[in-house]
Amino acid sequence: MSASKTTAPVTxxxxxxxxxxxxxxESLSCSFGTGCPFCAKPxxxxxxxxxxxxxxxxxxxxxxxxxYPGEIVxxxxxxxxxxxxLMRCVSFDQQASSGAVRTALVDxxxxxxxxxxxxxKRAIRNAFFGMVYQNPWLGLxxxxxxxxxxxxxxxxxxxxxxxxxxxxxxSLLEKVNIPLSRATDPPRVFSGGMQQRVQIxxxxxxxxxxxxxxxxxxxxxxxxxxxxxxxxLALRRDLDVSMLVVSHDLGVIRMLAQRSAVMLDGRIIERGxxxxxxxxPQHRYTQQLVHSLL
Amino acid sequence: MRQxxxxxxxxxxxxxxxxxxxxxxxxxxxxxxPFASREMPIGRGWGTGGLQITLAIIGPDEVLKVIDQGHDGxxxxxxxxxxxxxxxxxxxxxxxxxxxxIQSRHRIPEVPLTAEQVLVLQVPTPEPLRDIEPRESxxxxxxxxxxxxxxxxxxxxxxxxxxxxxxxxxxxVLVNGRYVMAPSPIPRFDNHKLNNAAHLxxxxxxxxxxxxxxxxxxxxxxxxFEDYPFAPETFEGIRCRVCGAQGVYFDELTDPDTGEVFxxxxxxxxxxxxxxxxxxxxxxx
Numbered sequence: 001m002s003a004s005k006t007t008a009p010v011t012x013x014x015x016x017x018x019x020x021x022x023x024x025x026e027s028l029s030c031s032f033g034t035g036c037p038f039c040a041k042p043x044x045x046x047x048x049x050x051x052x053x054x055x056x057x058x059x060x061x062x063x064x065x066x067x068y069p070g071e072i073v074x075x076x077x078x079x080x081x082x083x084x085x086l087m088r089c090v091s092f093d094q095q096a097s098s099g100a101v102r103t104a105l106v107d108x109x110x111x112x113x114x115x116x117x118x119x120x121k122r123a124i125r126n127a128f129f130g131m132v133y134q135n136p137w138l139g140l141x142x143x144x145x146x147x148x149x150x151x152x153x154x155x156x157x158x159x160x161x162x163x164x165x166x167x168x169x170x171s172l173l174e175k176v177n178i179p180l181s182r183a184t185d186p187p188r189v190f191s192g193g194m195q196q197r198v199q200i201x202x203x204x205x206x207x208x209x210x211x212x213x214x215x216x217x218x219x220x221x222x223x224x225x226x227x228x229x230x231x232x233l234a235l236r237r238d239l240d241v242s243m244l245v246v247s248h249d250l251g252v253i254r255m256l257a258q259r260s261a262v263m264l265d266g267r268i269i270e271r272g273x274x275x276x277x278x279x280x281p282q283h284r285y286t287q288q289l290v291h292s293l294l
Numbered sequence: 295m296r297q298x299x300x301x302x303x304x305x306x307x308x309x310x311x312x313x314x315x316x317x318x319x320x321x322x323x324x325x326x327x328p329f330a331s332r333e334m335p336i337g338r339g340w341g342t343g344g345l346q347i348t349l350a351i352i353g354p355d356e357v358l359k360v361i362d363q364g365h366d367g368x369x370x371x372x373x374x375x376x377x378x379x380x381x382x383x384x385x386x387x388x389x390x391x392x393x394x395x396i397q398s399r400h401r402i403p404e405v406p407l408t409a410e411q412v413l414v415l416q417v418p419t420p421e422p423l424r425d426i427e428p429r430e431s432x433x434x435x436x437x438x439x440x441x442x443x444x445x446x447x448x449x450x451x452x453x454x455x456x457x458x459x460x461x462x463x464x465x466x467v468l469v470n471g472r473y474v475m476a477p478s479p480i481p482r483f484d485n486h487k488l489n490n491a492a493h494l495x496x497x498x499x500x501x502x503x504x505x506x507x508x509x510x511x512x513x514x515x516x517x518x519f520e521d522y523p524f525a526p527e528t529f530e531g532i533r534c535r536v537c538g539a540q541g542v543y544f545d546e547l548t549d550p551d552t553g554e555v556f557x558x559x560x561x562x563x564x565x566x567x568x569x570x571x572x573x574x575x576x577x578x579x
Contacts, residue, residue, distance in 0.1 A: 118439050119439055119440075119441075122439070122441060141426075141447075144447065145451060145454050145455060147454045148450055148451040151447070151450050151454075152447050155447055156441070160446070160520050161520045161521055162450060162453050162454075162520075162521050162522050165450065166454065184454055
């Protein structure tokens with residue numbers, strides 16, 4: 001940190017306040033069910049994330065999070081803690097119940113992108129977000145060639161030139177180490193690791209400044225995991241992409257993320273530098289999580 | 295003639311309902327209007343959509359022509375004609391220029407249609423995005439938001455796999471700059487006949503319960519890419535063996551005796567009209 005900048009106030013997370021987050025999630029909530037006066041009050045205890053009176057599932061409760069440019073932020077938590085719902089809300093796949101998501105890329109962060117029209121949302125997602133789903137079947141068209149999968153977002157963004165899209169697709173496939181001889185094969189016939197890498201190539205097609213990675217390595221064997229993680233780190237280094245990475249695997253988070261948040265029952269229960277969380281967990285659940293790490 | 299049915303088979307209420315759908319379709323070019331498709335005395339998938347449109351708009355003074363894949367005398371066309379004549383008593387013609395109402399399965403006649411004529415096309419699959427998205431609720435949303443990535447993606451996939459766009463028929467078109475439409479499965483050769491046409495085109499899908507329309511003088515643009523432009527089928531150097539026509543849509547046939555491959559106009563009425571004119575000329579000289 002240069003001497004001139006040390007006078008700037010430093011937040012608890014270590015990021016400079018003068019720097020503006022590229023993505024900020026503000027008090028995001030997402031519930032499934034009718035809701036009732038009981039569970040509407042945040043101070044009332046729920047049974048995990050289910051309201052004991054009306055049975056509404058509160059998948060996300062008042063979640064706030066910032067991602068700064070060029071930063072990788074990790075989200076850990078057990079299954080059912082709301083990690084994927086958070087990702088799905090940010091990527092517009094799931095409608096949030098309340099809260100806001102802003103990005104510095106749209107209106108300088110002035111407007112809540114969750115309140116945009118469907119067309120605007122699609123344009124934002126095509127231009128600024130790359131989404132990689134835990135299950136490649138959600139993120140890819142399995143019967144279309146890998147090249148078409150990568151071209152889809154470019155077509156959506158208005159490209160109508162086949163050779164341009166083919167060239168871009170081939171260079172991305174090369175980047176994710178997929179032999180170009182397989183470029184016209186559908187992902188259906190690929191191994192799980194290859195499918196995941198095609199998904200990453202697809203997410204990168206429009207050079208998005210923000211990548212949302214949902215359990216990218218889950219279900220992959222260790223050597224393939226390492227390849228995918230290497231790729232993610234290389235992308236950050238080479239393209240300076242900001243990322244929000246969800247995983248239940250602390251090893252993945254430790255390797256990728258500078259800052260992390262721990263989620264439990266739809267809430268963020270602990271946040272801070274990844275090292276700090278892993279070395280000195282404060283919350284009882286985080287302690288349990290860290291100590292159960294093999 | 296003893297009337298067993300109301301004029302044009304349908305009761306007046308049914309006709310009005312179908313006409314309302316037609317009017318809405320004309321008002322929103324290319325938009326698929328859902329309608330209550332009736333049970334018909336022919337099976338679904340045999341032109342019930344087109345037939346319902348024809349019966350809803352036909353009047354006693356109409357001159358009707360029905361074509362099946364370019365042919366006036368094939369089974370589908372003949373049966374539809376029989377039904378319509380039995381319930382309306384209208385005049386039937388094979389001659390394109392004489393008809394005021396033309397119901398067709400998968401072809402637009404070679405003779406250009408005029409502002410006085412209405413073309414009714416039978417449609418099996420009205421949804422151009424169906425291959426990409428199987429859910430009707432989703433395709434409706436995609437149309438509403440004008441998200442036609444899927445239509446282009448299908449064409450891109452063809453170029454990537456086969457080196458060019460390979461739609462034989464039903465090449466998707468953008469109507470009036472807004473809705474992407476399946477032009478019933480007419481061959482690519484016929485797509486340009488819809489663009490800025492003088493006549494009204496009505497498309498009906500009975501099984502899928504949709505009616506849509508291309509009003510006269512409406513732009514109909516076939517989807518394509520900058521570097522892979524849309525191209526109709528070419529029949530360069532091919533002549534009709536019967537009438538000698540060139541530059542029309544041809545059927546390829548094999549002579550069963552000699553095994554020789556030859557071509558013949560797909561539009562039989564066009565071929566016959568030319569043939570008759572030639573015979574008259576020969577008789578004069």
